[in-house]
Amino acid sequence: MPAAPRTNRNRLILILIIIICVSMVTLYIRESDDGPLHNVQGFFLDLFSPVGRAFTRVFSPIKDGFVNLVHLPSLSKEKAELEKEVADLRRERLEARGLEAENEELKELLEFSETQAELETVGANIVGQSPDNWQRLMIINKGSSSGIKKYMAVVTEQGLVGRIISVGSRSAVVQLITDSRSGVGARSLRSRETGIVEGRNEETVRFVPMKEDADIKVGDIMETSGLGGTVPPGIAIGRVSQLKKRASGMALFVEVKPFVEFSKLSNVLVIITPEPESVILKEAQ
Amino acid sequence: MSRNRQLFLFIVVTFAFLFQVAVLPQFKLFGVQPDLVLVVAIIVAVQDGPVSGALVGFFGGLLQDLASPQVMGVSALSKALTAFLAGSLKDLFMTYSILLPVLLVFFLSIFELSVHQAVLVVLGQEQLPPFEVGMIVATAFYNTLLGLVVYPLLRRFSFPDKEDSFSVARR
Numbered sequence: 001m002p003a004a005p006r007t008n009r010n011r012l013i014l015i016l017i018i019i020i021c022v023s024m025v026t027l028y029i030r031e032s033d034d035g036p037l038h039n040v041q042g043f044f045l046d047l048f049s050p051v052g053r054a055f056t057r058v059f060s061p062i063k064d065g066f067v068n069l070v071h072l073p074s075l076s077k078e079k080a081e082l083e084k085e086v087a088d089l090r091r092e093r094l095e096a097r098g099l100e101a102e103n104e105e106l107k108e109l110l111e112f113s114e115t116q117a118e119l120e121t122v123g124a125n126i127v128g129q130s131p132d133n134w135q136r137l138m139i140i141n142k143g144s145s146s147g148i149k150k151y152m153a154v155v156t157e158q159g160l161v162g163r164i165i166s167v168g169s170r171s172a173v174v175q176l177i178t179d180s181r182s183g184v185g186a187r188s189l190r191s192r193e194t195g196i197v198e199g200r201n202e203e204t205v206r207f208v209p210m211k212e213d214a215d216i217k218v219g220d221i222m223e224t225s226g227l228g229g230t231v232p233p234g235i236a237i238g239r240v241s242q243l244k245k246r247a248s249g250m251a252l253f254v255e256v257k258p259f260v261e262f263s264k265l266s267n268v269l270v271i272i273t274p275e276p277e278s279v280i281l282k283e284a285q
Numbered sequence: 286m287s288r289n290r291q292l293f294l295f296i297v298v299t300f301a302f303l304f305q306v307a308v309l310p311q312f313k314l315f316g317v318q319p320d321l322v323l324v325v326a327i328i329v330a331v332q333d334g335p336v337s338g339a340l341v342g343f344f345g346g347l348l349q350d351l352a353s354p355q356v357m358g359v360s361a362l363s364k365a366l367t368a369f370l371a372g373s374l375k376d377l378f379m380t381y382s383i384l385l386p387v388l389l390v391f392f393l394s395i396f397e398l399s400v401h402q403a404v405l406v407v408l409g410q411e412q413l414p415p416f417e418v419g420m421i422v423a424t425a426f427y428n429t430l431l432g433l434v435v436y437p438l439l440r441r442f443s444f445p446d447k448e449d450s451f452s453v454a455r456r
Contacts, residue, residue: 009336010334010335010336010369013336013339013340014335014336014339014365014366014369017339017340017343017361017362017365018362018365018366020343020358020361021343021358021359021361021362021365022358022362023358024357024358024361025356025357025358025359025362025404025408028356028357028358029356029408037357040351040357041350041351041354041357044351044352045351045352048306048351048352051303052303052306052307053307055303055304055307055308056307056308059304059307059308062308127307128306128307128310128352129306129307129310129311130310130353131302131305131306131320131322131349131352131353131360132318132320132349132353132360132401133317133318133398133420133424134355134401134402134405135353135355137353137354139306139352165354166354173353173354201417201420202316203316263311263313
């Protein structure tokens with residue numbers, strides 16, 4: 001094919017792709033949460049859920065190997081050889097150990113669930129995570145068919161994980177508390193100072209107190225306050241790890257290290273009762 | 286493009302997407318994860334031309350849009366544009382060196398991340414200032430490392446008889 005017509009054809013295809021994408025973006029923004037494109041997203045998540053779970057299981061040995069590699073760079077050669085032997089043994093027992101760990105985690109979740117008698121929860125597995133670095137999300141394998149609704153809180157025995165922001169019939173998307181768009185009403189367990197815990201797309205979150213001179217100290221435990229109506233009060237969030245006094249008029253900078261180790265999560269609980277106030281209000285309308 | 290090649294690219298991009306969502310989030314270095322779908326789209330663009338790259342970028346980006354509750358079409362658009370640019374830039378150079386795709390992966394990763402974020406800002410989905418330069422550069426480096434693995438793999442599957450400077454240097 002001559003060069004000039006081929007170039008024209010290439011441009012035409014690119015323009016067509018741009019038009020399709022811009023149309024999708026426009027439709028998506030203009031439609032409600034029940035619109036066709038949102039429903040397609042929900043349907044796709046349901047479709048992806050079992051495949052993602054299978055993929056996660058298949059590649060878990062590689063993941064474990066990578067984690068070891070990243071976290072053990074400073075070891076001596078002799079120690080590395082010993083660890084290699086251990087890793088080989090681990091690999092052989094990986095499946096059995098994986099099942100054992102999952103069983104243990106489920107037991108802990110059950111114990112946590114029993115201690116929170118007034119909360120009704122649904123257990124779910126994590127089958128995927130956000131595909132880019134702009135968001136901190138997780139995909140779980142339970143959805144509206146298990147009673148899960150938008151804005152419901154997601155927890156583990158360690159504390160608050162996040163809340164549901166999108167629901168399919170057999171899957172849902174959890175926005176972690178570390179996501180930069182996340183904001184949860186919180187308070188200090190010691191001083192009862194209230195504020196908001198905001199995500200920063202980092203491993204830690206930031207507590208923004210209501211008062212400029214709030215009584216907050218390093219080591220304080222932060223828990224949910226229940227304000228905002230989406231997350232029940234009294235769920236542990238994390239511990240204050242850093243405190244920076246700002247100039248007058250500026251908010252106090254309080255860094256909080258979450259109790260939940262997000263990189264190690266495989267099972268979570270979704271609190272389905274009491275329902276978030278925002279869900280009740282929406283249903284009443 | 287032959288039907289076999291189309292099927293091959295479909296399988297590759299689907300696999301890349303599944304790997305991206307289910308496995309790569311566990312492989313974070315300095316808090317960032319690589320974007321395998323983008324790396325594949327750029328390398329396909331280098332090997333098969335801008336249109337093939339753009340279609341792979343569009344399809345892979347669309348899968349990513351579907352798997353996260355962000356505005357649908359943004360990843361598809363930014364990845365299609367980036368891959369098309371990669372294919373067009375590659376035509377300017379007559380080389381089989383692995384350096385070209387690797388450099389393209391690095392610079393075009395920065396381009397794609399910037400376009401993606403800029404579109405979200407224009408749509409009011411992201412607050413200013415959104416550009417985390419450290420994160421963008423770290424992701425571009427990580428993508429480049431991934432490119433060093435993916436390029437020879439894809440090339441081996443695509444053109445098993447040809448050898449590039451990378452495979453020659455390894456012998």
